[in-house]
Amino acid sequence: xxxxxxxxxxxxxxxxxxxxxxxxxxxxxxxxxxxxxxxxxxxxxxxxxxxxxxxxxxxxxxxxxxxxxxxxxxxxxxxxxxxxxxxxxxxxxxxxxxxxxxxxxxxxxxxxxxxxxxxxxxxxxxxxxxxxxxxxxxxxxxxxxxxxxxxxxxxxxxxxxxxxxxxxxxxxxxxxxxxxxxxxxxxxxxxxxxxxxxxxxxxxxxxxxxxxxxxxxxxxxxxxxxxxxxxxx
Amino acid sequence: xxxxxxxxxxxxxxxxxxxxxxxxxxxxxxxxxxxxxxxxxxxxxxxxxxxxxxxxxxxxxxxxxxxxxxxxxxxxxxxxxxxxxxxxxxxxxxxxxxxxxxxxxxxxxxxxxxxxxxxxxxxxxxxxxxxxxxxxxxxxxxxxxxxxxxxxxxxxxxxxxxxxxxxxxxxxxxxxxxxxxxxxxxxxxxxxxxxxxxxxxxxxxxxxxxxxxxxxxxxxxxxxxxxxxxxxxxxxxxxxxxxxxxxxxxxxxxxxxxxxxxxxxxxxxxxxxxxxxxxxxxxxxxxxxxxxxxxxxxxxxxxxxxxxxxxxxxxxxxxxxxxxxxxxxxxxxxxxxxxxxxxxxxxxxxxxxxxxxxxxxxxxxxxxxxxxxxxxxxxxxxxxxxxxxxxxxxxxxxxxxxxxxxxxxxxxxxxxxxxxxxxxxxxxxxxxxxxxxxxxxxxxxxxxxxxxxxxxxxxxxxxxxxxxxxxxxxxxxxxxxxxxxxxxxxxxxxxxxxxxxxxxxxxxxxxxxxxxxxxxxxxxxxxxxxxxxxxxxxxxxxxxxxxxxxxxxxxxxxxxxxxxxxxxxxxxxxxxxxxxxxxxxxxxxxxxxxxxxxxxxxxxxxxxxxxxxxxxxxxxxxxxxxxxxxxxxxxxxxxxxxxx
Ligand SMILES: Cc1cc2nc3c(=O)[nH]c(=O)nc-3n(C[C@H](O)[C@H](O)[C@H](O)COP(=O)(O)OP(=O)(O)OC[C@H]3O[C@@H](n4cnc5c(N)ncnc54)[C@H](O)[C@@H]3O)c2cc1C
Numbered sequence: 060x061x062x063x064x065x066x067x068x069x070x071x072x073x074x075x076x077x078x079x080x081x082x083x084x085x086x087x088x089x090x091x092x093x094x095x096x097x098x099x100x101x102x103x104x105x106x107x108x109x110x111x112x113x114x115x116x117x118x119x120x121x122x123x124x125x126x127x128x129x130x131x132x133x134x135x136x137x138x139x140x141x142x143x144x145x146x147x148x149x150x151x152x153x154x155x156x157x158x159x160x161x162x163x164x165x166x167x168x169x170x171x172x173x174x175x176x177x178x179x180x181x182x183x184x185x186x187x188x189x190x191x192x193x194x195x196x197x198x199x200x201x202x203x204x205x206x207x208x209x210x211x212x213x214x215x216x217x218x219x220x221x222x223x224x225x226x227x228x229x230x231x232x233x234x235x236x237x238x239x240x241x242x243x244x245x246x247x248x249x250x251x252x253x254x255x256x257x258x259x260x261x262x263x264x265x266x267x268x269x270x271x272x273x274x275x276x277x278x279x280x281x282x283x284x285x286x287x288x289x290x291x292x
Numbered sequence: 293x294x295x296x297x298x299x300x301x302x303x304x305x306x307x308x309x310x311x312x313x314x315x316x317x318x319x320x321x322x323x324x325x326x327x328x329x330x331x332x333x334x335x336x337x338x339x340x341x342x343x344x345x346x347x348x349x350x351x352x353x354x355x356x357x358x359x360x361x362x363x364x365x366x367x368x369x370x371x372x373x374x375x376x377x378x379x380x381x382x383x384x385x386x387x388x389x390x391x392x393x394x395x396x397x398x399x400x401x402x403x404x405x406x407x408x409x410x411x412x413x414x415x416x417x418x419x420x421x422x423x424x425x426x427x428x429x430x431x432x433x434x435x436x437x438x439x440x441x442x443x444x445x446x447x448x449x450x451x452x453x454x455x456x457x458x459x460x461x462x463x464x465x466x467x468x469x470x471x472x473x474x475x476x477x478x479x480x481x482x483x484x485x486x487x488x489x490x491x492x493x494x495x496x497x498x499x500x501x502x503x504x505x506x507x508x509x510x511x512x513x514x515x516x517x518x519x520x521x522x523x524x525x526x527x528x529x530x531x532x533x534x535x536x537x538x539x540x541x542x543x544x545x546x547x548x549x550x551x552x553x554x555x556x557x558x559x560x561x562x563x564x565x566x567x568x569x570x571x572x573x574x575x576x577x578x579x580x581x582x583x584x585x586x587x588x589x590x591x592x593x594x595x596x597x598x599x600x601x602x603x604x605x606x607x608x609x610x611x612x613x614x615x616x617x618x619x620x621x622x623x624x625x626x627x628x629x630x631x632x633x634x635x636x637x638x639x640x641x642x643x644x645x646x647x648x649x650x651x652x653x654x655x656x657x658x659x660x661x662x663x664x665x666x667x668x669x670x671x672x673x674x675x676x677x678x679x680x681x682x683x684x685x686x687x688x689x690x691x692x693x694x695x696x697x698x699x700x701x702x703x704x705x706x707x708x709x710x711x712x713x714x715x716x717x718x719x720x721x722x723x724x725x726x727x728x729x730x731x732x733x734x735x736x737x738x739x740x741x742x743x744x745x746x747x748x749x750x751x752x753x754x755x756x757x758x759x760x761x762x763x764x765x766x767x768x769x770x771x772x773x774x775x776x777x778x779x780x781x782x783x784x785x786x787x788x789x790x791x792x793x794x795x796x797x798x799x800x801x802x803x804x805x806x807x808x809x810x811x812x813x814x815x816x817x818x819x820x821x822x823x824x825x826x827x828x829x830x831x832x833x834x835x836x837x838x839x840x841x842x843x844x845x846x847x848x849x850x851x852x853x854x855x856x857x858x859x860x861x862x863x864x865x866x867x868x869x870x871x872x873x874x875x876x877x878x879x880x881x882x883x884x885x886x887x888x889x890x891x892x893x894x895x896x897x898x899x900x901x902x903x904x905x906x907x908x909x910x911x912x913x914x915x916x917x918x919x920x921x922x923x924x925x926x927x928x929x930x931x932x933x934x935x936x
Contacts, residue, residue: 071565071685079570079798086796086851091842094850096358098531100571102679103456104362126682151502152848159479162359166471170464171423175343175748176414178421182378185432195425195450198457202361225423232423 062137070130074117075100075107077129095154102126102266105201108208109154110141115205115264123203123266143204145213147251158204160250161218165202167246168239169222171231190228197225199267206261206269212253217261219247220277221269227280237284244281295548295906295921298709299403304927305385308407311710312753316760323348325764327511328755329496331483331538333360335455335740336723337517338462339747345469347752349759352509353466354478356501356533356853361463364519364531365743368455369576369676371437371447372740374412379436383444385409390928392738395441395628396703396731397880397896398930399551399904401923403710404728411749412741416448418748422461426450437672439736440577441628441935447737452576452675458740462747483538484784484856485777486514486545486719493719494767497777499785501853504846506778506785508769512762513718513755516542517747520702520724522555524861524868525813526805528699529561529574535857536864539706539725547714548906548919550707550727552864553872556734556881557814558700559585559632562683562693563652572698573683575655575676577736580625582660582669583693585632586612587653591643598650604691615639623935630733630881630894631935633697637814638892640696647694656692697814701739703730703881704871707906707921711754712746715906718758722746727904732880785845788855793838797854800835804828804858804865812865812872817885821873825866829913832862863912870907870916877901889932898930 065081072080075097082092098106102123109124111117117127132138140154148156186194198221206217223240226232232239255274262271300311318326326349330341333355341353355363375388388409393400416434420426426448427435436445450457469475480501487495487508495510521536522528543549560575588594589611596602615635617624625632636653639645646652661669666689670677677688684694706714706721708728713720723743730738767773811824835858843849878887878894879901887895904921 069566069568072568073570073683076568076570080568083796083798086840086842087794089842092850094848098357098362098533099364099367100532101367101573102682103453104357104364104366104531105359106357106362121678122682126679128682128685130685155848158358162361162467162477162479165464166467170468171421172468173418173421173465174346175339175418175465175752178417181376181416181420181426182433184420186428187432188428188430191425191428191432194423195427195457198425198450198460199453201456202359225425229423229425231421 068129070128072129073100073125074111074127074129075125093154094152097125100125103201105203108143108156108203108205110143110208112139115208116266121266121268143208145207145252147213147215148204148207160252161202161204161215163250164215164219164243164246165222168235168242171226172235184230186229194225194228197221197228197269197273200269201267203266205264205266207252209260209264210253211258211260212256214255215247215252216255216274216277217265217269219243220273223280224273224276227276236280237287240277240280240284293715293908293919295707295715295919296709297401297921298711299401300710304402304406307403308410315753315757318756318760320348324350326350326759326762327352327766328513328515329509329511330354330515330517331496332363332517332519332723332725333466334363334365334517334519334723335459335462335743336725336747337363337515338459338466339744340515340517340722340751341475342462342465342469343748343752344755345472345474348474351469351475352478352511353475354481354483354498356480356482358479360466360477360479361459363459364534365455365459365740367531368740369452369574370578371439371449371454371737372415372458373439373446373737374416374448374741375409375446376413376416378434379445381444383446387444388412388446391442392729392735393731393928394933395735396733397894397933398731398898398902398925399879399923400729400731402925402927407750408729408742408745411745414749415741415744419458419461422464424450424457424461437578438581438626440580440626440632441735449578452578452673455740458744462744482853484541484781486542487774487777488545488716489767489771489773492717495769495774497774497781499781502848504844504849506781508774508778510767510769510774512759513720515720515722515751515755516706516725517722518725520705521864522699522702524804524865525699525808526801527564527569527572529558529572532571535860537857537860539721540860540864542706542714542716542719544909545716546909547716547719548707548908549704549867550904550906551704551871552868552907553812553875553882554703554732554880555699556629556701556703557633557697559629559636559697560655560695561698562680563647563649563696573679574698574700575680575693575695577629579655579673579676582672583625583655583657584614584659585616585625585653585655586614587639587644587646589613594644594646594650597646598648613644620935627935628733628735630883633814634883636697652694652696654692655695657688658692661689701734703727703732703734707904711757712751713754713758720751720755722751732882785852785856788839788841788852788859789845791836791839791841793840795838796840797851797858800831800839801858801861803831804862807831808865808868812869815883815885816872818873821869825869825873828862828866828869835859835862867907867916871905874918875901875905893932
């Protein structure tokens with residue numbers, strides 16, 4: 060652990076802009092800057108992470124680190140920043156971790172098997188607005204990994220359940236619902252993510268408000284798949 | 293060099309179908325003998341990689357983020373256009389085509405734009421089949437909203453996160469192909485050069501961003517889907533990593549760069565708050581459906597407001613100037629972006645701007661909230677309002693938003709023909725990376741449409757035509773052309789690391805951005821452009837003398853990554869200025885102060901400038917060579933754009 064002083068911080072700065080200031084300062088002194096992941100800085104790409112003062116994405120609820128502003132800290136505060144910590148997220152350097160395990164879970168079944176072309180007109184599949192809205196809410200997961208970082212078991216269940224429920228709710232996704240849930244769960248465990256013990260720290264720390272209801276739905280989907288399936292080898 | 297756009301013969305509405313019939317096909321069993329490289333996994337790249345994989349080609353896909361799903365397409369907010377005419381309000385393929393050509397101020401190719409409008413309808417079907425949760429009406433059918441530059445409601449959306457949902461659809465299709473082994477994905481990998489063998493694009497050189505290792509990949513064709521170059525301006529709505537490097541290095545290998553000065557300045561962004569600002573945040577254009585744009589009627593009122601002597605509510609209704617509604621009664625707040633941006637600049641230049649700096653105008657939802665109620669407004673724009681509140685610490689339900697134009701999109705890009713192939717055989721460019729469909733100004737909700745059109749429905753056909761004529765044999769990455777390119781990349785990195793100067797990469801980037809914004813931004817003139825050209829050259833020289841890049845190549849080195857990108861921006865910036873200087877007319881986003889109508893609207897010169905300006909690289913610091921592709925308009929009449 061290293062402690063750096065930073066000066067000239069405005070309350071309107073974002074947390075990452077504060078780190079930019081620190082990095083410019085380090086560079087000018089001939090030191091290497093601190094590596095951290097970031098890209099859109101609008102809270103949507105899911106690239107930024109950081110465990111700030113013991114909280115994933117810092118103290119503000121429903122906020123990614125890039126949308127956290129310095130007005131939520133006091134002048135003179137010491138802020139502790141750590142990378143995401145989970146066996147399935149090896150650290151590359153400084154605050155940058157490897158989250159490719161989440162992509163591999165998606166590859167295990169987070170899709171509807173349709174090829175480009177030859178699909179029916181969009182309006183031939185009416186979907187009740189309430190269902191469409193719920194599916195949308197689940198689909199807004201940004202795959203940042205905060206749920207894993209916040210969980211004492213380092214489980215990725217909230218992330219996984221969001222995809223499973225989005226697709227299970229929609230008529231287009233129902234066809235493959237059973238194999239999907241089994242395959243994605245198998246990959247989750249193979250990647251070394253922990254089991255879910257229903258504490259809910261994940262949902263509390265989720266920057267985009269993915270609901271715990273998704274985990275309940277995942278469990279129902281899984282039980283129904285198990286009960287009927289010869290799906291998974 | 294003669295630029296052949298390869299536009300198929302025949303009537304506009306039949307060109308694409310005829311062309312699809314005429315292109316050569318690769319037999320299904322032979323597709324697996326071809327390898328295709330796709331650089332970029334945004335809407336344009338992910339859709340292409342997935343579809344090519346489905347067809348049976350072997351695909352290698354690359355992106356610099358840690359996951360393909362994080363491409364900047366994810367940040368698109370407002371929506372995607374399609375000529376479905378589900379609203380029965382008079383939309384049609386021809387109307388979408390017409391609106392796009394007119395919105396682009398008659399500087400785009402008719403045939404490409406018509407094809408775009410045609411395939412737009414297939415995109416929506418495809419996305420719904422993938423499970424993209426678009427907004428719906430209570431009856432369960434898809435909902436639409438309106439966007440600027442159109443008088444029909446044809447924009448499909450998923451709350452304020454349309455780009456996210458569309459990209460996740462394409463990402464899921466990509467994942468399926470990765471799982472099947474048809475696509476091999478290389479995240480955290482940056483393309484640093486294009487490799488040509490016998491005059492054809494045959495591969496790329498990349499840097500692994502974790503280990504720093506320089507590696508080559510060979511293929512039968514290369515598709516660049518690497519996004520736009522708005523970050524030349526340092527401050528823009530693009531992601532921090534968005535860059536021009538892949539396209540620029542292809543340009544240096546011979547690919548022509550078209551209309552580089554056509555950049556879009558988006559009217560509704562959150563204003564700059566301080567020196568430390570690292571990027572600008574867009575407030576979707578869809579907000580102009582319900583928000584009304586205004587500033588105080590007089591300079592005096594604006595001054596008192598800025599000084600805090602009066603509050604917003606002290607300004608009586610009759611003292612507010614809803615300048616867009618006043619000047620453009622037919623389109624009102626929904627005029628195209630270039631018009632809205634220029635007018636915001638105009639009122640601020642007059643001294644009527646608001647906010648501390650005076651560089652902002654109001655976007656006011658009070659009337660919409662009164663009319664529809666706060667819950668209805670929250671349902672449409674909730675996440676945007678939240679984002680605004682987080683950034684500014686102000687509540688837009690109670691106080692009008694402060695907005696100001698910001699760099700948002702680049703219409704210019706690599707020159708491509710009708711097949712989306714650059715002038716280098718085997719090198720394709722899709723999405724924002726090419727110049728093709730938006731002329732001098734892009735209409736809202738049309739970039740998502742173009743990215744997916746290119747990737748799902750155009751390139752899968754056109755690339756087959758090229759591959760069918762290629763031998764199966766692969767070129768080994770031991771070929772001298774690969775070794776040469778690798779050595780050049782390594783040498784460039786070493787050079788950057790060895791300067792050990794006194795100024796940071798960001799300092800140079802900010803200085804360049806300011807020059808571009810001041811002299812090649814919303815308004816340009818010959819004198820300013822000439823000045824900027826000299827200043828950019830000086831800045832570039834200083835960069836190569838005095839930049840400070842720490843660390844080594846063989847590690848995760850964020851400074852070296854940035855330095856490579858900024859080195860390219862310093863060259864591209866000059867080309868943008870050259871292009872702006874040569875185009876002695878105003879059109880769309882390119883507003884030359886010398887060329888305007890008495891009402892301050894852009895004054896085109898169709899006689900002399902109805903062409904695509906495609907520039908050839910001749911060496912850093914040398915004057916580029918201009919090639920012209922004349923634009924022929926056979927289906928629309930060129931008129932002075934009017935939104936009154
Ligand atoms: C904030 C915002 C909101 C927008 N809203 C809308 C909207 O509502 N409607 C609309 O139609 N358009 C909108 N746009 C425009 C639209 O989002 C973009 O034009 C479009 O998504 C670009 O897609 P793309 O696939 O071409 O590029 P991108 O999505 O930018 O993807 C570029 C890809 O290239 C990769 N890449 C780049 N360089 C390299 C390299 N050297 N090596 C390896 N990989 C590389 C990146 O990793 C990434 O995967 C918006 C844009 C912004 C910025």
